[in-house]
Amino acid sequence: MGSKSLGEFEQIVLLAVLRRGDNAYGASVRKELRARTDRTIARGALYVTLERLERKGLLTSKMGAATPERGGKAKRYYGLSAEGLTLLRQSGRDLMSLWQGYESVLDEA
Amino acid sequence: MIAELLLRIAIGDLERAHALIGDLEEDAYETSGRTPSGTWLVLKASPIAARFLLDRALRPITERPRTSRALPADERRISMIAMLWQEMGNALRLPMRAPAFVAAAAATIALGVGANTAIFSIVNTVLLEPLPYEEASRLVRVWPGETMTKGWIMTFEEAVSFEALAGYGGASATLTGVGRPLELDGGDVTREYFGVMRAAPLHGRTFADSDHAHGADPVVVLSHSLWVRAFDADAGIVGQLVSLADDDFAERRVIGVMPASHQPLDSAWDFWVPVRLNPKYDYPGSQMSCSCWNLIARLDSGVGLEAASAETRVIGEQIHTDAPDRLAEAALLRASAVPFLDDMVGDQQLPLLLLLGAVSLVLLIACTNVANLLLARGEHRRRELAIRAALGASQRRLAIQLLAESITLGLAGGALGLLLAQASIGYFRAALAAVVPRTTALQLDQRTLLFALVASLTASVLFGVVPALRVLDRGSARREGGRHGATRGQQRANRILVAVEVASAVVLLVGASLMLRSLQELTSVDPGFEPGNLVAVRVNAVGDRYSDPAALQAFYEELQAKSDALPGVTAVASIQDLPFGDGHWGWNYTIDSEPLPAGASMPGAGFRVVSSSYFPTLGVPILAGRNLRESDIHGAEEVAVVNDAFARRHFDTIEQIVGHTVTLNTGASFRVVGVVQGVRHTGFRSDPVPEMYRPLSQFPTRSRFLIARAEVNAASVGDDLQALVWDMDPDVPVRDPQTMTSVMRGSVAESRLFTELLGSFAALGAILAGIGVYGVVAYTVSRRQRAIAIRMALGAPAANVLRHTLREALSPVAIGAILGTLGAIGASQLLSSLLFGVSPRDPLTLVVVPVFLLVVATLAAALPATRAARVDPVSTLRQE
Structure with a gap:
């Protein structure tokens, strides 16, 4: 399969899909x-x-x-695949480990 | 629709494109609460589509560093689109490399696409756009062959094909008490009318059954436009009495106001009044009223036009059996139910489609010109393409490159053309509004944009394909040994293109010349009177004050005397309906010299009411007997004058009719005292019909046209007449003064406009074709300098070279002119119903036009040919 790392934008799109759960469409x-x-x-x-x-x-x-709204047009629902979830988990962990001990920087923002 | 198409092409998946449009609509709904317009969707979808295309184009680089050969077929297709996309990006740099070429080509395409888009927008607005009513496709005009009486409308109301059916006729009334009196047109409609239209009022209500009853209070529903104009959009007007006077009532109660979105069936209507039914006369099948109503209906669901037409005919036959003289068998043959839109714009269909045909020929000529330019450039491009080929570009890749350049050029020209069309739309709206129905709403909508896109792409292919094939034909290049010179194949391509554009220009010019000659014939017809310096105003003596015939007579006598005394006026006359105007009265009659055989129907004739000064003022000669006199008054013998056509219908010599008595079917009778020369009251196209003239002094009408002949300035006399009437009575409506010449011009406005448009497109086509011929000859000469130089070095005289060059340049022009003439003979048949006094195969036109084009082409070719003959062989050969 393609690349083994996620770009920043890809990462936040995956997170948004995750947060929307069953209702993730464009x-x-x-x-x-x-x-x-x-x-x-x-x-x-x-x-x-x-x-x-x-x-x-x-x-x-x-x-x-x-659906009757949206001019009767159907939605295309997205969900994370197992691989997507693994990769997202991995990059989340990487980020968090990097943040560790520097949380105060976040608060000052 | 366009938005979806764009996304579908870019994403390559219908379902995804669909879902994406859904997302866009959802966004729009959440921010504005409304369903978005097509244009908004296109605006939002375009950048998304562009992003997808870009992503796709870059994918081979970013994601798949493999060769295209290894890809499955499906993926290869995608990579071809990607290639095209890339090449279009490259093509955007074209203007920097060849600015003059790009400017000339884009401007040519812009003219072609612009003209096509503008005409298509008219066709779209007038013919294609549905009427602005709910389920308008179900609205039909029911036409039993004649207009109907109230009783027959009731018979039709029982028809099963229609969900609802209504009769409608014209009404006119004068509104006073709102500043200057307003003369208004409206609709006189039966009870189902607003139901048929599915229109609900903005304020108040529409008609109830009780409003149609005999003796009911007179009521009126106002159009939105009148409500705003005369009543300042005051909702309180509902329930009030207004001074809207017609022949029956002096006042009416406003019961409702229609919304701005409701477009009156006739765009001139400002109000609606209910048709009144008297149970004594008006019952199903009754013929006891004037038959002056048209029928509009809404087809019942599931009923087709065929079935509705069949039922219309059946009911028509019933009526014919009851009243054969009011609905003749011949009229029944035309009985049918037709879509209302077709009925409304049917007359416009042919001229508009012909104009669309004409502009597509202009686009074809524009394309051939650009193709010629590309062919010329192709010579220079060979070296560049050879290098690309040497570096590994496949033939297919080169073809895609050329296609991409054509498309980019076509789209750029198309975009410019769209701007041209947008700029011209205001002109078209103004020019067409009074002549062609529905054109006040003229605009460039989504469908027109799609048309412009398709036209640009088609043009790209048209002008791109021949040059691309030429450039890619490597074999011929090798044969020519890469020398600078036009190849034989290229010459052939050039010649074909020249022939095509000359042929197209001939067809256009023949059509335009025929229309122009027809218009000249039409307007040079003798109208039967002297129209110069005549001006007319319409005066309508409404109101109680003039109910008494003596008062009415006194008013008009005083007006005549005072207008006679106006400075600059040489004569003044009155008539109830203006020549070349809209109103025409007619009666059936018998004449004492010819007793009517039993069962025969009475002949009919036009009926005009005039003052005794009418014939001298208009310059109509009295051919026999005497003119009407001021002494022909009420109480004296009832008299009339007839025209020569009337007299000839009954007698061999026109003098014989003088002294005979004519009796109308109303019972009124009068003696013929004179015969006048016929006047073409109904327009240039029809010969004078039999007419009788009665004196206004014996047959007074409230509304009349006052016609004055001015010494010099007809327009200023018109204003004086208007001021004079208002000086006598400010409540008498006077319609804007019109000069007789402008009334006559108005009667041929449609022909004139069509001719002007066709003429401009033909001129544009001829100019483009001239430029094309010049370009090709100039180019050929410059490419062939070497050959010419060799020939001259070998002793060929300059005159020979000139002749040779001209012959070569003009032979495709001649072939094109012949083909064009043949094409024009076929195409002008389409014009035949629009022509007047000219045959569609008019020999003069068919000879003059091709010869004219040959002369133009000779002039265009002469300049470069002379240059060829002046070539200095030594210096040319030294350059090589």
């Missing part, structure tokens, strides 16, 4: 990112990244049922 993931990171994500960047992560086997996706 628009909701973008909303999650906007709420949590306080930055506006270009739709193009998000959708291309979702597709790339899926191609790398880190995300899985399936079409939902059609």
